[in-house]
Amino acid sequence: MxxxxxxxxxxxxxxxxxxxxIINITKTVNYKRWIxxxxxxxxxxxxxxxxxxxxxxxxxHLINFxxxxxxxxxxxxxxxxxxxxxxxxxxxxxxxxxxxxxxRFNKYSNPLDFLFLNRACFNGMIRxxxxxxxxxxxxxxxxxxxxxxxxKIVNQVTNIQSIIHYNDFTFLCQTFDKTxxxxxxxxxxxxxxPYIGRHVDYFDSWSETDEFKLHDLLTIKNIPFIFSTWHSxxxxxxxxxxxxxxxxxxxxxxxxxxxxxxxxxxxxxxxALLTNFTFExxxxxxxxxxxxxx
Numbered sequence: 001m002x003x004x005x006x007x008x009x010x011x012x013x014x015x016x017x018x019x020x021x022i023i024n025i026t027k028t029v030n031y032k033r034w035i036x037x038x039x040x041x042x043x044x045x046x047x048x049x050x051x052x053x054x055x056x057x058x059x060x061h062l063i064n065f066x067x068x069x070x071x072x073x074x075x076x077x078x079x080x081x082x083x084x085x086x087x088x089x090x091x092x093x094x095x096x097x098x099x100x101x102x103x104r105f106n107k108y109s110n111p112l113d114f115l116f117l118n119r120a121c122f123n124g125m126i127r128x129x130x131x132x133x134x135x136x137x138x139x140x141x142x143x144x145x146x147x148x149x150x151x152k153i154v155n156q157v158t159n160i161q162s163i164i165h166y167n168d169f170t171f172l173c174q175t176f177d178k179t180x181x182x183x184x185x186x187x188x189x190x191x192x193x194p195y196i197g198r199h200v201d202y203f204d205s206w207s208e209t210d211e212f213k214l215h216d217l218l219t220i221k222n223i224p225f226i227f228s229t230w231h232s233x234x235x236x237x238x239x240x241x242x243x244x245x246x247x248x249x250x251x252x253x254x255x256x257x258x259x260x261x262x263x264x265x266x267x268x269x270x271x272a273l274l275t276n277f278t279f280e281x282x283x284x285x286x287x288x289x290x291x292x293x294x
Contacts, residue, residue, distance in 0.1 A: 004047055005163065008079075008115060008156040009065060010124030011041040015192060015228060018253060018271060019047045022190070022226060025251070028279045029224050031188035037176035038192045042066065045190070046163050056172040056179040059126070061134075063173040065111040069161045070171065074111060076158045080150060082112045087145025090120070098138040106133040119153060120144045180217040189218065189225040196229070196240055215244050224277045231272035241272060248274040251281060 004019050015022070026048055034050035039057035057063055068074040090097045098120055105113035114134075118124060121136040129135045172179065176193065183189060193214060194206035218225050227245070230238050231252050241250070251273040 005043075005159045006156060007041045007043055007046060007160050008153050009041050009062065009118055009126075011126055012124075013192075013195070014041045015044050018228070018273065019044060021251060021253060021273060023048055025226055025273065025275065025279055026188065029188050029277060031224065032186040033188070035179065035183055035187050035189045036191075037179035037189070038194075039063070039066075039171075040192060042160070044192065045169075046160055048190075049163060049167060050188075052168045054170050054172065054179065056174050056176070058173070058175050060173045061109060061111070061114045062126075063171045064109065065114055066160075066164065067171045068111045069157065070164050070169065074157070074161075076154045076161070079112070079115065079157050080154045083116065083145050083150045083153065084147075086116055087150065090145060091142050093142070095138050095140060095142040102134055115153070119149075177213060177217060180214075183221060183223050185223070187223050189223060190228075191218065191225060192228040196238070211240060211244065219276070225275065227274040229272050229274065231270040233269045238272070241274070245274055248276055249278055250274050 002020060002023075004016060006016060022044055031050075032052060034045060034048060034053040036045050036053065036055050037057075039045065039055045039062060042055065042062075045053055045055055055063075055066070065074070086097070086101065093100075098117070101113050101116055104110070105117055117134055117136070118126065120139055120141075122139050125136045127134070127136050176191070180189070191214065193210070196206060196208065196211045218227065227248070229241065229245070231241060231250075232238060252270050253273075254268050254270055
């Protein structure tokens with residue numbers, strides 16, 4: 001039974017359900033260094049667990065949080081104490097303390113405040129305004145940080161910190177193009193950019209220009225890559241797959257998103273994994289049940 005470790009930071013479009021397939025795809029490639037220019041939650045890289053990896057993202061708060069785990073500025077005990085203290089104030093204030101923490105975070109960028117906001121905001125979203133301020137509203141659950149929930153988060157921190165300490169990981173805050181300009185022979189690249197043609201609420205926006213730039217950077221060198229995108233849903237399909245990203249190998253899997261504010265907006269989508277190398281698709285589907293360690 002495969003164990004899938006879920007990171008403490010939640011992100012929209014997290015690839016938890018695709019991790020087993022991605023891991024199996026990586027087993028078909030000989031590589032020395034894993035390159036991930038859209039790090040996000042880190043669920044893919046942390047579960048692939050390469051010996052050497054470059055994890056980069058344009059969101060400084062994500063990178064700061066995981067660097068803090070790496071250098072032990074944040075530990076499981078620190079997280080537990082912090083969430084117990086702030087969680088009590090949250091209950092006593094009937095939820096208003098959330099906005100105090102949000103204001104404090106937007107002023108000082110404390111990674112523990114980032115964790116608190118990420119786990120207490122609406123739908124676990126990561127969204128910033130034009131000035132770079134975190135602006136997601138409260139989830140309206142003053143007792144959000146009950147002891148069982150704190151224990152769950154602390155366990156996630158423990159698991160991920162252990163993975164970070166065991167491997168040679170470098171965390172960089174930089175744009176995807178800067179990361180991809182430095183890829184070299186022996187690398188395997190995994191890209192999970194914001195989905196083109198979908199509503200994007202990320203640290204920065206994503207446009208057709210970005211999609212074309214990403215395509216050029218990935219294809220200009222003969223470096224193996226895995227590319228995540230959306231294939232189709234009930235209403236429409238991703239036309240870029242058959243135009244910009246044609247002639248690639250493709251694996252698809254249905255995924256149900258829970259990001260919408262109402263049930264009517266929460267629909268299944270067919271996810272796609274594209275590669276510029278061949279693999280036997282029947283070997284990609286996991287043959288055993290996965291255990292998700294949340």
